[in-house]
Amino acid sequence: MLETDRNQLHKLVEEALPELDMVIGWGQSTDSFQTTPVFVRDAKQISQLTLGPFCSQNLTGYLVKPPALDAAPKEGAKPIGICVKGCDSRSLVALIQEKFLTRERVRIFGIPCRGTVDWNKVGKLVDLSNVKSATVEEDVLVVDDSQTTHRIKLEEVLARKCYGCRYPNPLIQDVTIGEPATPRSTSIESSYRDVDRLDAKPLEERLDFWQSELDRCIRCYACRNACPLCVCQDKCIIESREPRWLTQRVGIPEKFLFHFIHAMHLAGRCTGCGECERACPMDIPVTLIKEKLNKIMEERLGYSAGLDVEAVPPLLTFNPGDTEI
Amino acid sequence: MTDEGPRSIAPADGTAADTQGIKIVGFLCNWCSYGGADTAGVCRFKQPTDLRVVRIPCTGRMDPLFIAKSLIYGVDGVLVSGCHPRDCHYAVGNFYARRRMEAFKAFLPFMGIDTRRFKYTWVSASEGQQWQKVVTEFSEQIHELGPNPGVRRQTGENSKVSTGLR
Amino acid sequence: MAVKIFIATDQLDSVLEKLATKIDLWIPALLKEDKSGPTGFIPYEPGKSPVFERQTTLPTKKLLLPQVETLLRFEYKKDPEGGSTSSIVVDDARQVRPTLVFGARSCDVRALITMDRVFSQGPYVDPYYVERRKNTFFATLVCEQNDSKCFCSSVGGGPADMEGSHLKIVKLDEGYVVEALTKEAGSLLEGLGEAVDKAKDTKAGKIVKEASKRIVGDLDTKGCAEAFRNRFAQNDFWVQMVSQCLSCGVCTYVCPTCYCFTITDETQNLKGERMRSWDSCMFSQYTLEASGHNPRPTKLERYRNRVGHKFSYIPEKYEGILGCCGCGRCIRSCPVTIDIRQVVGNLKENSNEQ
Ligand code: SF4
Ligand code: SF4
Ligand code: SF4
Ligand code: SF4
Numbered sequence: 001m002l003e004t005d006r007n008q009l010h011k012l013v014e015e016a017l018p019e020l021d022m023v024i025g026w027g028q029s030t031d032s033f034q035t036t037p038v039f040v041r042d043a044k045q046i047s048q049l050t051l052g053p054f055c056s057q058n059l060t061g062y063l064v065k066p067p068a069l070d071a072a073p074k075e076g077a078k079p080i081g082i083c084v085k086g087c088d089s090r091s092l093v094a095l096i097q098e099k100f101l102t103r104e105r106v107r108i109f110g111i112p113c114r115g116t117v118d119w120n121k122v123g124k125l126v127d128l129s130n131v132k133s134a135t136v137e138e139d140v141l142v143v144d145d146s147q148t149t150h151r152i153k154l155e156e157v158l159a160r161k162c163y164g165c166r167y168p169n170p171l172i173q174d175v176t177i178g179e180p181a182t183p184r185s186t187s188i189e190s191s192y193r194d195v196d197r198l199d200a201k202p203l204e205e206r207l208d209f210w211q212s213e214l215d216r217c218i219r220c221y222a223c224r225n226a227c228p229l230c231v232c233q234d235k236c237i238i239e240s241r242e243p244r245w246l247t248q249r250v251g252i253p254e255k256f257l258f259h260f261i262h263a264m265h266l267a268g269r270c271t272g273c274g275e276c277e278r279a280c281p282m283d284i285p286v287t288l289i290k291e292k293l294n295k296i297m298e299e300r301l302g303y304s305a306g307l308d309v310e311a312v313p314p315l316l317t318f319n320p321g322d323t324e325i
Numbered sequence: 326m327t328d329e330g331p332r333s334i335a336p337a338d339g340t341a342a343d344t345q346g347i348k349i350v351g352f353l354c355n356w357c358s359y360g361g362a363d364t365a366g367v368c369r370f371k372q373p374t375d376l377r378v379v380r381i382p383c384t385g386r387m388d389p390l391f392i393a394k395s396l397i398y399g400v401d402g403v404l405v406s407g408c409h410p411r412d413c414h415y416a417v418g419n420f421y422a423r424r425r426m427e428a429f430k431a432f433l434p435f436m437g438i439d440t441r442r443f444k445y446t447w448v449s450a451s452e453g454q455q456w457q458k459v460v461t462e463f464s465e466q467i468h469e470l471g472p473n474p475g476v477r478r479q480t481g482e483n484s485k486v487s488t489g490l491r
Numbered sequence: 492m493a494v495k496i497f498i499a500t501d502q503l504d505s506v507l508e509k510l511a512t513k514i515d516l517w518i519p520a521l522l523k524e525d526k527s528g529p530t531g532f533i534p535y536e537p538g539k540s541p542v543f544e545r546q547t548t549l550p551t552k553k554l555l556l557p558q559v560e561t562l563l564r565f566e567y568k569k570d571p572e573g574g575s576t577s578s579i580v581v582d583d584a585r586q587v588r589p590t591l592v593f594g595a596r597s598c599d600v601r602a603l604i605t606m607d608r609v610f611s612q613g614p615y616v617d618p619y620y621v622e623r624r625k626n627t628f629f630a631t632l633v634c635e636q637n638d639s640k641c642f643c644s645s646v647g648g649g650p651a652d653m654e655g656s657h658l659k660i661v662k663l664d665e666g667y668v669v670e671a672l673t674k675e676a677g678s679l680l681e682g683l684g685e686a687v688d689k690a691k692d693t694k695a696g697k698i699v700k701e702a703s704k705r706i707v708g709d710l711d712t713k714g715c716a717e718a719f720r721n722r723f724a725q726n727d728f729w730v731q732m733v734s735q736c737l738s739c740g741v742c743t744y745v746c747p748t749c750y751c752f753t754i755t756d757e758t759q760n761l762k763g764e765r766m767r768s769w770d771s772c773m774f775s776q777y778t779l780e781a782s783g784h785n786p787r788p789t790k791l792e793r794y795r796n797r798v799g800h801k802f803s804y805i806p807e808k809y810e811g812i813l814g815c816c817g818c819g820r821c822i823r824s825c826p827v828t829i830d831i832r833q834v835v836g837n838l839k840e841n842s843n844e845q
Contacts, residue, residue, distance in 0.1 A: 029828035029830065030822075030828070030830040030832070030833050031639060031640070031828070031830075032639075034828045035828070036735055036827055036828040036829065037734070037735040037827055038735075039734045039735075057826075057827060061737075062734075062735075065737075120527065120528075123527040124525070124526070124527045129545065129636065129638030129639065130638055130639055131639070195435070198435065199434075199435060203434060203437055203439060204437065205437075206434070206435065206436065206437035207436070207437025207438070207476075208437070209437070210436050210437055211437075211476060211477050216522050216523065216529060218549070218558070218744050219558075220739060220740050220741045220744045220771075221739060221740065222737065222739035222740070222741045222826055224739075225737040225738055225739035225740075226737055226739065226826050233738075233775075234775035234776075237390075239774075239776055244757075245390060245394065247757050248559050248753075248755050248757065248766050248768040249559050249766075249768075250558045250559055250768075251478050252476050252477050252478065252479075253397045253398055253475065253476045253478060256393075256397045256436070256476045257390070257393055257394055257397050260389070260390065260393035260397070260436070261390050261393070263432070264389045264390070264393070264425075264428075264429065264432075267425075267428055267432075268428070275826075278826065279737070279739065279741075279826035281529070281548065281741050281744075281745060281824040281826075282522070282529050282548070283523060283525075283528055283529050289435075289436070292432055292435040293428065293432055296428055296431045296432060297428070300427070300428075300431070301424075314424060315421070315424055315425055315428065318417065318420035318421050318423070318424055319420075320410065320411065320420060322420070322423055322424060322427075
């Protein structure tokens with residue numbers, strides 16, 4: 001199935017490439033299992049493109065971050081092609097909503113998603129230090145670590161966000177590759193299980209949880225740089241020197257403050273794509289922080305980010321009749 | 326020093342902090358609540374002394390980061406006050422602020438911070454009495470909660486490691 | 492005769508406990524209760540078991556170059572006579588204690604050769620680093636767990652390379668053979684463990700011999716300094732190599748040889764501290780000038796600098812040593828799996844073609 005989809009992707013990209021500036025997609029990295037973003041400008045590169053559960057990166061950030069591929073397109077500039085999963089398409093919607101992008105600027109290759117693999121989870125089951133090959137057969141991940149062949153159910157090693165995903169099929173797209181996928185979740189309850197689990201604990205335990213999780217943070221800000229909606233990038237308030245909101249120290253309070261700011265700047269904008277968590281080298285559940293805010297937005301204002309290009313993010317607007325939201 | 330956090334902030338008038346050392350930061354909008362607090366003062370209404378006032382142009386300026394920073398570093402309470410809805414000097418600043426602060430209030434406990442340490446309210450320039458009431462009530466509430474330990478300063482190199490999300 | 496002891500696996504904790512009474516002891520350990528989770532070096536505590544099975548996520552760098560350190564404290568004192576003058580009291584905040592890192596790897600220690608050139612061998616000598624370096628001892632594991640991202644042999648090291656180490660640890664099935672490589676380190680081992688019998692000694696010798704024969708990594712770094720210079724202005728090459736980069740800086744923070752830092756004064760009221768903290772050439776502020784101009788405006792120039800610094804500027808300045816120890820950490824932690832081996836490897840191919 002994957003093979004057919006990949007061929008279809010190659011064919012569609014080949015057809016479209018002459019009209020496009022480039023196509024952003026996933027390709028094999030230098031190791032045998034992880035993917036890396038590729039920028040296809042030349043028909044020779046098309047064969048690098050791949051899809052499937054290893055394609056974890058959300059590529060939409062590349063459209064708006066410096067060096068922005070084409071921030072202020074010249075008259076008649078060709079559109080950019082981009083491959084998106086369901087969650088990635090929501091980032092795209094959000095970027096269009098906030099006018100960082102126009103719909104015409106992108107040619108969207110939509111890929112219904114059956115979940116992406118979290119290699120940290122696989123690492124708990126298999127020693128990943130010397131993987132020879134990793135492939136997917138239907139719903140089983142097959143990892144050959146040069147001694148044994150491990151067969152792992154995909155369902156057990158998906159990224160945390162995937163279990164609560166309600167929109168595995170891209171919400172905007174020009175073409176679709178493959179068959180539509182069935183959502184794993186259809187309700188608020190099943191989408192925010194991890195949030196509820198933490199919320200069920202007493203206040204002190206929650207503080208303890210975040211203190212010990214954030215203690216590991218090295219303040220590299222990969223979570224910020226990976227987020228497609230953290231559009232300030234080099235102008236981030238965290239690094240502003242005047243005023244200096246955050247000291248250079250690496251104490252837990254500094255890390256708390258950083259994550260508070262990160263989360264609040266994404267409140268009502270975060271689509272829950274999970275890039276921040278995936279990028280974190282210290283395995284900190286950073287998306288969970290934003291999930292709580294997403295839940296608040298959804299429960300109190302009936303708003304989910306990245307679903308509708310016409311909608312205005314709730315904290316960028318108001319309703320005079322609001323009392324307690 | 327910076328890492329001593331807000332506990333080292335001395336009251337602007339140079340007097341010693343009050344005996345119990347409870348500190349509340351008040352962010353008051355220039356046009357209504359700051360005037361309201363002034364009115365209360367001019368009328369010589371008795372008020373608790375734990376409040377340190379920061380004047381902001383409008384509650385629309387109220388970045389949640391101010392509240393977060395205060396509570397994380399151990400300020401005992403944060404009170405934000407501005408013009409009544411529909412009465413904002415800039416017409417809509419407090420409408421934006423209201424949504425932001427509501428969201429923030431609901432979010433605080435998820436990170437383990439007691440949401441009762443944060444309050445926002447609306448007080449106009451003529452409502453000296455209302456101001457007295459708000460400050461007194463909030464101050465009582467904070468005294469009941471006691472000092473805010475804030476977020477642990479000590480990194481855990483020596484203490485227990487996280488067990489993750491279970 | 493070098494001091495050599497044997498520590499049985501079940502005795503390790505008690506030996507470490509004794510060792511910790513002699514010196515500040517740091518071990519590689521889990522930073523999260525998860526056997527495959529992130530690891531780093533932490534101060535030893537009784538009962539805490541070291542992780543020797545795999546390389547740590549974070550290197551030993553922070554022991555010599557802490558992520559933040561206070562260089563000095565200062566305080567303005569107002570003139571008691573009430574004049575407008577004030578004096579400034581400066582106090583050196585340095586506090587260095589003898590420390591032993593038990594369970595570093597040869598790549599971690601190899602990185603210090605680069606660091607030493609920069610910080611302690613002139614023309615500028617950094618007293619903070621020098622004092623830490625003098626007081627930090629490394630007990631280094633003969634490495635048998637290299638993975639597909641390691642390439643220490645390509646950059647002048649190797650899994651059994653003991654240059655710069657003070658103690659050598661060889662892991663056997665039944666325990667550890669620890670050998671002092673310097674006299675001072677030998678005194679640390681006094682009264683610990685058991686004598687090493689002939690059989691164990693032979694076994695350990697065999698492991699070391701095999702490890703030193705192993706070639707880890709196949710990157711050819713010969714001529715990379717010049718190749719880099721030829722590639723420097725080829726924008727297309729850098730576009731091809733690193734368009735994926737997020738400029739996030741993870742690679743520099745996990746790197747044992749990345750030593751760039753920034754210095755800031757943080758003051759409140761009349762007191763303050765001058766602090767040194769890690770910086771990263773991947774950040775825009777690293778090169779941002781006061782005028783607002785940034786000579787390295789995008790990730791392309793920044794990543795190019797990272798490669799150039801390690802594989803061209805350092806070797807040209809310091810008699811051929813490289814600014815990379817081949818630990819592979821940047822490859823493992825990069826969120827978009829950029830592989831520095833691939834970039835360096837490609838420097839040479841068709842270097843002169845446009
Ligand atoms: S904050 Fe995290 S989950 Fe939310 S949009 Fe950004 S990267 Fe995605
Ligand atoms: S990516 Fe992880 S370690 Fe880096 S700043 Fe974010 S939470 Fe901290
Ligand atoms: S870790 Fe990767 S993405 Fe981040 S700055 Fe380094 S090379 Fe770029
Ligand atoms: S550049 Fe990468 S491989 Fe080289 S020392 Fe640094 S982290 Fe290790």
